[in-house]
Amino acid sequence: MGKFFSRKLGQTEIKSFPIGFGGIPIQRVNERKAIEIIREAVKQGINFFDTARAYTDSEEKIGKSLSDIDKKIYISTKTPANTKKAALKDVKKSLENLQRDKIDIYHLHNVSDEKTYQKMVLNPNSALSGLKEAKRMGLIEHIGITGHSIELLKKALKTGQFSVTMFCYNFIENECENDFLDFCRSKNIGMIAMKPFAGGRLNDASINLKYILQQNDVLAIPGMEKIEEVRENVSIVNNQNVLTDKERELMDYYKEKFTTQFCRRCGYCQPCPEGVNIPIILRAQSFINRMPEKDLKNGEKAVYKAFQTAYNCINCEVCIEKCPYNLPIPRLIEKNINIIEKFLQ
Numbered sequence: 001m002g003k004f005f006s007r008k009l010g011q012t013e014i015k016s017f018p019i020g021f022g023g024i025p026i027q028r029v030n031e032r033k034a035i036e037i038i039r040e041a042v043k044q045g046i047n048f049f050d051t052a053r054a055y056t057d058s059e060e061k062i063g064k065s066l067s068d069i070d071k072k073i074y075i076s077t078k079t080p081a082n083t084k085k086a087a088l089k090d091v092k093k094s095l096e097n098l099q100r101d102k103i104d105i106y107h108l109h110n111v112s113d114e115k116t117y118q119k120m121v122l123n124p125n126s127a128l129s130g131l132k133e134a135k136r137m138g139l140i141e142h143i144g145i146t147g148h149s150i151e152l153l154k155k156a157l158k159t160g161q162f163s164v165t166m167f168c169y170n171f172i173e174n175e176c177e178n179d180f181l182d183f184c185r186s187k188n189i190g191m192i193a194m195k196p197f198a199g200g201r202l203n204d205a206s207i208n209l210k211y212i213l214q215q216n217d218v219l220a221i222p223g224m225e226k227i228e229e230v231r232e233n234v235s236i237v238n239n240q241n242v243l244t245d246k247e248r249e250l251m252d253y254y255k256e257k258f259t260t261q262f263c264r265r266c267g268y269c270q271p272c273p274e275g276v277n278i279p280i281i282l283r284a285q286s287f288i289n290r291m292p293e294k295d296l297k298n299g300e301k302a303v304y305k306a307f308q309t310a311y312n313c314i315n316c317e318v319c320i321e322k323c324p325y326n327l328p329i330p331r332l333i334e335k336n337i338n339i340i341e342k343f344l345q
């Protein structure tokens with residue numbers, strides 16, 4: 001028997017139940033249902049909720065659900081802003097939505113390429129300077145950074161400006177195990193694992209959670225949109241069983257099956273000379289599983305527009321050479337065009 005202790009997030013004072021609540025999927029349910037799910041999560045012991053300015057009404061739903069809860073709850077949210085002014089504006093909007101005087105962790109959201117890093121972190125007028133100002137004003141407690149490039153996160157963390165980081169981690173996308181987890185430990189950085197279910201592409205909750213729970217200082221934040229999911233996830237934690245031999249065999253099977261199809265969102269294949277947004281298209285099913293249908297069908301929205309770039313692919317194969325996982329990208333684009341077309345019908 002193993003034991004899944006509560007998670008202490010690095011140098012912060014945050015002590016969380018072994019899993020937190022990922023706030024993406026509650027965008028898909030109505031407010032009444034979202035409140036029921038969130039309150040059930042609290043009842044089951046979850047005390048860490050993650051959301052973002054970019055997750056439409058997720059902050060508001062969390063704020064409404066937790067406003068009268070008389071128990072210490074930690075909140076983490078994020079800004080996609082590029083400037084100081086926009087980041088400060090986001091912090092104030094989050095405080096209003098979440099009905100709080102202070103937010104425990106405010107992240108720079110999805111810093112995954114050099115251009116974004118320059119704008120969000122390095123520029124004198126960066127979003128980071130806005131978060132530092134918010135911290136001085138007592139509006140936020142800790143500054144975090146999220147992204148899909150481990151190398152870029154490492155570079156950002158070396159600046160000493162961040163006390164928490166959030167990165168992709170599941171039993172297939174486990175590059176962080178190479179040396180990133182130890183790097184964070186050496187700097188006492190709080191570690192939050194996003195996408196423990198690979199954005200809905202890996203659906204065995206027991207394997208997904210137990211795999212990450214093995215690391216007793218990493219906080220996984222599975223997205224939940226049903227009361228049953230909350231109960232199932234919490235019971236996996238509470239049962240405190242380690243991975244069984246059968247589950248390990250199944251993991252090997254999934255790894256083998258997905259290894260040639262699974263986009264890790266690293267972005268090395270970009271830019272495509274024809275403007276194809278490869279990482280978004282290759283994750284079409286994940287967006288369809290998690291995002292509000294009305295947004296994905298809205299021609300004005302970024303993901304819809306990114307899906308449409310799939311038709312620009314001329315099969316030149318330039319991207320294949322750039323992908324460190326040797327994914328057969330043009331073939332996967334074709335497959336995802338079918339998924340997208342079926343969804344849009």
Ligand code: SF4
Pocket residue numbers: 272273274275276278312313314315316317318319320329330
């Ligand atoms: S094969 Fe398609 S996606 Fe890849 S670089 Fe060429 S046009 Fe872009």
Ligand code: SF4
Pocket residue numbers: 262263264265266267268269270278279282322323324325327329
């Ligand atoms: S297709 Fe390959 S290079 Fe492009 S984002 Fe996915 S894993 Fe990275």
